């Protein structure tokens with residue numbers, strides 16, 4: 226395997242920068258650049274680093290990770306040098322003069338994967354952890370990096386392999402009147418796995434927003450202060466605000482942090498029976514936003530409740546999602562009857578003065594989303610693997626019903642293959658070993 230190198234830290238001014246080198250020549254390169262000979266593994270050693278003209282480049286910490294005990298499983302050398310945009314580039318250039326090439330994107334992680342240091346789900350977790358913009362996302366991804374999903378896959382796999390083992394016995398002994406309970410047992414076990422997979426898929430769908438941002442739509446009739454609320458949440462004049470009804474004509478989306486959560490906030494056009502063609506399209510988009518949202522902020526003016534507000538109330542009345550009734554403009558006094566909103570969560574705010582009650586309520590709902598400590602799937606690759614495994618189980622079940630056990634077995638094998646794809650390719654030998662070690666035929 227070729228030796229690779231790259232700067233691991235972002236390009237900019239900072240205290241420290243890291244140049245990482247992985248592969249057989251890493252140690253040799255460290256020796257050449259530092260003119261030192263002795264690098265005990267995993268020791269941070271302060272070294273002068275020289276260029277090819279023997280001129281001093283930096284005084285840096287150099288750490289040698291001896292294979293296989295490194296991130297990639299290969300020999301790694303890290304030059305932890307002074308930060309800024311020059312030194313690390315300089316060192317990288319010197320490194321590249323010695324039998325080593327620039328790493329491709331993700332190549333260190335790829336090598337960690339190929340060398341069995343991490344599995345595919347952990348590699349995906351690393352990629353997303355680097356990109357995530359919320360603490361909740363980071364918490365979830367660090368758990369997947371730790372191997373939570375890998376463990377789940379292993380569990381499901383073992384359960385399916387046990388079913389295969391039971392089924393083999395079933396096939397071998399079918400003639401000799403095996404107790405019916407064995408068939409029932411297989412059915413029961415399968416049901417259990419199906420429920421596990423379904424639950425994981427549902428949780429993944431429900432909690433998709435943890436990484437991409439939960440969608441929060443601000444809706445209401447024109448002029449109630451929706452855009453003012455958006456601006457206040459963003460702390461800047463993002464949307465045009467005016468006292469002309471119908472100011473916002475298109476939806477406006479922005480990402481913000483609320484506590485440890487990321488949300489995508491969507492300001493919408495005021496909903497009314499619009500005559501203008503463009504406004505009509507805007508109103509349609511507003512209604513679409515309600516459908517897509519995880520949380521709906523239905524905004525009303527504290528001083529007025531009319532037919533248009535009733536229509537808003539109709540739109541949100543039977544929604545199977547979180548709705549917050551936002552009574553805005555309370556600085557002018559509350560003149561409307563709050564009984565209209567019985568059984569809803571209500572907050573009273575003034576977008577002109579203070580929206581803290583709204584932020585608190587949002588936090589409360591978002592916290593409730595993540596208090597469920599389920600593991601979830603974080604990529605379409607993972608989701609499709611579970612979906613395919615589930616489909617194979619459905620097909621297998623049909624053959625269990627008709628007693629076509631060879632075909633049943635065939636589809637269970639498929640399910641095992643698909644679920645294993647999340648972490649690694651399935652090895653048939655391993656399953657056979659497992660079958661005979663965990664199952665005593667006793668004949």
Ligand SMILES: Nc1nc2c(c(=O)[nH]1)N(C=O)[C@@H](CNc1ccc(C(=O)N[C@@H](CCC(=O)O)C(=O)O)cc1)CN2
Pocket residue numbers: 243290293294295296303342
């Ligand atoms: N300086 C530095 N910080 C870093 C990294 C890095 O590569 N360099 N990482 C890069 O992503 C992350 C840490 N990930 C790492 C994962 C494994 C090993 C490692 O040496 N593994 C050995 C020993 C394990 C042990 O001692 O428990 C091994 O797996 O055999 C190092 C870093 C975050 N911080």
Ligand SMILES: Nc1nc2c(ncn2[C@@H]2O[C@H](COP(=O)(O)OP(=O)(O)OP(=O)(O)O)[C@@H](O)[C@H]2O)c(=O)[nH]1
Pocket residue numbers: 445446447448449450451452453454465466467468469470471472473474493494495496553554555556557574575576577578
């Ligand atoms: N007194 C008072 N006025 C407010 C408050 N919030 C918004 N306004 C005013 O209400 C008017 C409408 O505000 P917008 O934020 O543009 O309302 P909107 O709901 O986005 O309106 P459309 O985009 O037309 O649907 C503006 O003149 C705002 O200054 C508030 O809390 N108190």
Ligand SMILES: [Mg+2]
Pocket residue numbers: 451452453464465472473493494495
């Ligand atoms: Mg507006």
